[in-house]
Structure formats: C-alpha cells, structure tokens
Amino acid sequence: MSNEFKLNCAGKILDLKKPGVMGILNVTPDSFYQGSRCSDNWLNVAQEMIRDGAEILDIGGESTRPGASGAPTPEQELERVLPVIEGLASRFNVVISVDTSSPLVIREAVKAGAGMINDVRALHREGALEAAAETDVPIILMHSFVDQPEPGLVPVYGDVVEEVRQYLMDCVQRCEHAGILRERLILDPGFGGGMFGKTPMYDLEMLKGFRRFHELGLPVLAGMSRKSFIGATLDRDAEDRLPGSLAAAMLAIQAGAHIIRVHDVRETVDVLRFLQAVDEA
Numbered sequence: 001m002s003n004e005f006k007l008n009c010a011g012k013i014l015d016l017k018k019p020g021v022m023g024i025l026n027v028t029p030d031s032f033y034q035g036s037r038c039s040d041n042w043l044n045v046a047q048e049m050i051r052d053g054a055e056i057l058d059i060g061g062e063s064t065r066p067g068a069s070g071a072p073t074p075e076q077e078l079e080r081v082l083p084v085i086e087g088l089a090s091r092f093n094v095v096i097s098v099d100t101s102s103p104l105v106i107r108e109a110v111k112a113g114a115g116m117i118n119d120v121r122a123l124h125r126e127g128a129l130e131a132a133a134e135t136d137v138p139i140i141l142m143h144s145f146v147d148q149p150e151p152g153l154v155p156v157y158g159d160v161v162e163e164v165r166q167y168l169m170d171c172v173q174r175c176e177h178a179g180i181l182r183e184r185l186i187l188d189p190g191f192g193g194g195m196f197g198k199t200p201m202y203d204l205e206m207l208k209g210f211r212r213f214h215e216l217g218l219p220v221l222a223g224m225s226r227k228s229f230i231g232a233t234l235d236r237d238a239e240d241r242l243p244g245s246l247a248a249a250m251l252a253i254q255a256g257a258h259i260i261r262v263h264d265v266r267e268t269v270d271v272l273r274f275l276q277a278v279d280e281a
Helices: 042-052 074-091 103-112 128-134 160-177 200-208 210-216 228-234 242-254 265-280
Strands: 006-009 012-015 020-026 056-060 095-099 116-119 139-142 185-188 221-223 259-262
Touching: 020 042, 020 265, 042 056, 042 074, 042 265, 056 074, 056 116, 074 095, 074 103, 095 103, 103 116, 103 128, 116 128, 128 160, 139 160, 160 185, 160 200, 160 210, 185 221, 200 210, 200 228, 200 242, 221 242, 228 242, 242 259, 242 265, 259 265
Parallel strands: 020 056, 020 259, 056 095, 095 116, 116 139, 139 185, 221 259
Antiparallel strands: 006 012
C-alpha cells in the first residue's frame, strides 16, 4: 500500500490502512446485475453485507447501465434512497455512501446520515460541486466519458491510464478551487462501458496499470464487480462473473486499491483475508 488514509465519514472513521470493502445496495428497478436490486429487502441485504464484513454501504437510486429506463428526476431518486439512508443510519454503525450526481440528493442524503458521496460524474452536474462543498464528508470522484449511458459508444484513447489519470487530477484541482479539502477526496478510474467509456481492452489496461493512479497521492477505489469487461473476457453473463470479479479484486488489492466496491461482500472479504494472511505469514 503506497499510502495510509483515515477518512472522517460523518463521525465514523474509515481507516484505509487495510483495504475496505464497499457493498453495492441498489434501490433501482433496472441496475445491470439483477442480484444487486433490493428496493423491497434492502434492510436484510444490508444486514447480511455488514455481517459479511462490508465497512461501507453504497446506496444508489439511479442506474447507469446502457439502455436503462429513463433517468429518474432528483425527487424520484431522493424518494428511493432517503428512507434507506435514514433506516441504515439509525440502525448500524457503518459508513453510508450515496451514489448520486444530484445536488438535491447530495444535500438531503448527508443530512439524513450519509457519510460519503459517490459521484460517477465527478461533481460535473450543475450545482453538484457547490452542494458537495457545503458538506464535510469524503467524496469519490469517478472518471466518466459521457453524462448519460450511450448504447454502442466506441471510445478511443491514446493511453487510457494516463488520460483517465489526467481527468482525475483536473477534477481534484477543480474541487480544491471550490474549497473542498484534498483530504476529503477519493479517486475511481471508472471501469466499465456505457457512460464510463471503456471497452474491455481499456478496462484490462487500466487494471494492469492500476498503480499509476496512486501517483496523485489519494485513496483509490476499484469498482469492477461483475462488469461487462469480465463478461467479455470470460464469455460469462452477469450472474456467472463472480470468479472473474474476485480475480479482478485480488489484482486491484495487490496493486494498492484502498476500497473495493462489490456486489459479493463475503467472497471479496475472504480474498482480502487470504491475501493478508499471506502478507503476515
């Protein structure tokens, strides 16, 4: 691990001396992996993830998969995520992250108990930067290629790792100019197709060159769980991508990832435990 970080997430301290696992909790009807949709049973899913070792729960009310049924309004998104955030904050001592690009949702979610903002658009939506600056919680800045999912998008990069790294560096500078402390920022290179703008080969190149993202001196998150590049590489549907996801998680951890965002918490925690046992042997 190239750096050690401690983040204050609305009073809960997240110590990233060792990698942390973020469990994906989607309260949407159309997320790409059906197993992550839990609008009706979010409490049971959250309890299981916490029991299995998740340190962060990431609550999302908007699907970013290509072809998803229209983007919800901020009010609709808030209606989906707010009861979940309030319910989790009142029951569990776990970091709650809100996966949103909406200024309204950012403000209201943090008021309701969210201790982290996870924005796939890196605060580029109108008003999002200002809303995030009003809070004091950590912010995940993710690289994306376009604002909305685009079926059939064919991105072109010269050096995908360097171009994504430069984008993230620009985002960090933009946040600092808005008064957001550098110590609050986490970087996510944005694995996946659609709005994230990576073909499977670009995703593999980013995973291979993952250590270069540490050059910015900030915590780095890897979100690869069951994504399309794993399916394309192994010829597997989303339901059959667990082995590939675990292999990708292991490689990211070995390359210094500070947070692993996953659908399958128990299995990923086992990978972490095994790697740590080897390191400590």
